[in-house]
Amino acid sequence: MRIYAASHLLPVSSPPIGGGALVVEKGKVVAVGRLADLTSRYSAPVTEFAGCVVIPGMVNAHSHLELTHFPSWKIRKGIDYSPRTYVDWVVQVIKIRRGLSRHELEQSVLEGIRISLESGTTAIGEIVSEPWLLNFYRLSPLAGRLYLEAIGQEPLRCAELLALLDETVAGFDGGGLLPGISPHAPHTLSAGFFSALGKLADRHSVPLAVHLAESRAEIDFLFDSSGPIADKLYPFVGWDGHLPPPRRTTPAAYLDSLGVLRPGTVAAHCVHITPAEAGILKERGVTVVLCPRSNDRLDVGDAPVRLLKKSGIPLALGTDSLASNDSLSLLDEARFLLDRFPGEFTPAAALRLVTLSGAEAIGLERETGSIEPGKRADFLVVSLPDQIGSRELCDAIIGEGRVLEVFAAGSRLGVGGI
Secondary structure (H helix, E strand, O other), rough: OOEEEEEEEEOOOOOOOOEEEEEEEOOEEEEEEEEHHHHHHOOOOEEEEEEEEEEEOEEEEOOHHHHOOHHHHHHHOOOOOOOOHHHHHHHHHHHHOOOOOOHHHHHHHHHHHHHHHOOOOEEEEEEEEEEEHHHHHHHOOOOOEEEEEOOOOOOHHHHHHHHHHHHHHHOOOOOOOOEEEEEEEOEEOEEEEEHHHHHHHHHHOOOEEEEEEOHHHHHHHHHHHOHHHHHHHHHHOHHHHHHHOOOOOOHHHHHHHHHOOOOOEEEEEOOOOOHHHHHHHHOOOOEEOOOOHHHOOOOOOOOOOOHHHHOOOEEEEEOOOOOOOOOHHHHHHHOOOOOOOOOOHHHHHHHHHHHHHHHHHHOOOOOOOOOOOOOOOOOOEEEEEOOOOOHHHHHHHHHOEEEEEEEEEEEOOOOOOO
């Protein structure tokens, strides 16, 4: 047992505590309160962090850590150009991904885990394209959920992948990580494959994660099977024979017709959704994960955050990958969010998006995301300016804070040595 104290403690699930502390034993939070009160109740050594604030470990609700080395791959593979459109970027990703060895992917995942932990992320909602990569996550200090990705149009390939996912989820051993399934996007899976994955998720009682309405190209494709997805992406991947007839629908309405929108489903991006689609997402209990820096980098637009908030849709934040972002830091993401959408989020709301809201999105709110008795002792020590009042605390954390120490399940990871 040990007590960790700081000038401030911000549980997120409750108001900040000046001179706060938490008691940790066997990787769990035992108690939270003022240091003086806790030392009177518990006989344990105290570690103090003066001039700092202790906050929960952050939760990246949408990430692709296997693409961490993407910037260097572009150069090494001789495919280092700036895509002009979203579909051009997708084609670039596919070109690079096709030429990677298992070792290159493994090293990229390991680096992504290291960088995530170093920046203060202790739990992830991670998209995993290859089941053989699961062991690298399992051996890490991270908590979270690993969504096994599925892409396909060809019936035989879809059947093979469905069987592999069924076997993988049934025998899943993720340590502190739980399984999920990720049908990639409305335009990259056949309708039958989508429905089959929804039934598979039901059979194993696991949630789904999907990329939804990320680009205008997706909207055009779902409406009349036209645009760059039909003209460029499908021929590039050999799906010419699987071009669907015009559906005259929208992404959310289409997925709803396939039965894959339900409580626990995470929809990433949602840049181009309509008020009617927002109503569907709210009614079905879907959580939207915003990825504002990725959307900006790919020039696909901004998510309609005012509409999403007004509709009462739960929100969280994700970094996406280093194929479309500059860092895996959720503090960077929160800072960008506040700048991009002035007046839409308070600093306190932004900080909740990268902690407890992220945990709720991936179904781990009972385990992490806030500092409460019974939860995993996932917490960060963050530096503060010399003068700080409690009203300014969240603003100071996002605007000027620097992660000094990272604790995952009570284990001190440090920063530079992770």
